[in-house]
Amino acid sequence: MTTLLHQKELFVEYLQIEKNASSLTIEQYKNDIEGFFGFMTAENIHSLTEVDFSFIRVYLSTLHDKELSRRSISRKLSCLRSFYRFLERERYVTNNPFLNVRMPKSENPIPEFFYEEELEHLFEVSDLSSPLGQRNQAILELLYGTGMRVSECEQLEIKDVDFSLTTLLVRGKGRKERFIPFGSFAEEALKRYLKDGRNTLIKEEGASSRLFLNNRGGPLTARGIRTILDKMVKDAALTIDIHPHKLRHSFATHLLNGGADLRSVQELLGHEHLSSTQIYTHVTKDRLKDVYMNSHPRANK
Known part of the structure; x- marks a missing residue:
């Protein structure tokens, strides 16, 4: 062995x-x-x-x-x-027995996402007068406002935030870099956290270059981010499951519902292949059908 x-x-x-x-x-x-x-x-x-x-x-x-x-x-x-x-x-084996094994056909499940009303409840639970509340609000705003993965959020450093262009430098899978714009809500939450909350959390000047810190002043982990989101759902008295990818799904779904084109969403999400982004069209097709049935004069008798 x-x-x-x-x-x-x-x-x-x-x-x-x-x-x-x-x-x-x-x-x-x-x-x-x-x-x-x-x-x-x-x-x-x-x-x-x-x-x-x-x-x-x-x-x-x-x-x-x-x-x-x-x-x-x-x-x-x-x-x-x-x-x-x-x-x-490396010549440890002479053949690959998995080469001829057929992959199971993918299920292509429809991604779960938040409705906008559910997200509004989440955005209201943080105590913005406390350092942790400011940090949590900034995390939530960025995850939903940029669609980044939780692993990408974990790795963010202060120097990756450009307020003049309101963009983030994000390192995705395979260390591939991309720039993602962020909106005014995320900008406000980030500035508040950097000016006040983060300075309170950090225990030693220059101890960490990471953007998000834990309550001991060290880098916040992906597990820590998931724990924060779980607590926010509980505080909002919502009976829904949450995982960071659900915020990513919501970001993509809401963009497409708002008229964004698929290629732009692919670029923002950091998907290498367009087929990875196309799973969100199942959701938007349902919405298009609702719009049609409720709007077209010949849709219903």
């Missing part, structure tokens, strides 16, 4: 150094590989060279029995295919 662990560690180094993968992607890949190692041990397979197509079919059957979504299964297969491709390159 030491050899397996060593090969996994080499792959993680490859993801970090050569692929510039995000910390979230690396953590998911590590979990997927460790889960596969556990299955190998349970099936008395001790080397990656022993894995063949028939073994992979048994593995897939186990994943289906656990009622994992097709998206989760596809991610695990993609991870293991990349892992073997790396091992082939």
Whole structure:
């Protein structure tokens, strides 16, 4: 098992150094590989060279029995295919048994989003007289106002904010950089936080260049951001689930509903492929149908 662990560690180094993968992607890949190692041990397979197509079919059957979504299964297969491709390159294995494994057809679920009335309740819960309240409001305004990922928000530094152009420099997947504009509500919340709240939170001058700090003055983590959002929902007395991606979905959906074109939304979200952005058109099609049914004189008898 030491050899397996060593090969996994080499792959993680490859993801970090050569692929510039995000910390979230690396953590998911590590979990997927460790889960596969556990299955190998349970099936008395001790080397990656022993894995063949028939073994992979048994593995897939186990994943289906656990009622994992097709998206989760596809991610695990993609991870293991990349892992073997790396091992082939490094000559630890001579073939990639995952190459001929067919990916499950994607489910293309319609993304969940907030209605504008629900968001209004969230924007009213922060205590803007306290440093933490100012920070929380700035986080909420930025996540909804820019559609950035929580991992991108976590990595923001003060120097990434340009108030003269009202834009943020954001580092996305694969460390790809893009500029995102932000509006007047986010600008007001950010200026308030930087002028007052952040100066109170930071314990030592120059201790951290990160934009968002925790209550101890250190960098705020992605988990910390999720905890903040959960508390805001609870304080707003809303009976809805929240996750940072729901704010990202809301950003895209509301832009498209307001008339933005798909290519612009793709650029703002940092999607490499337009197909990733097209999931939001399902939502806007429903709205277009409602508008048509309520507006066109020949829509209803």
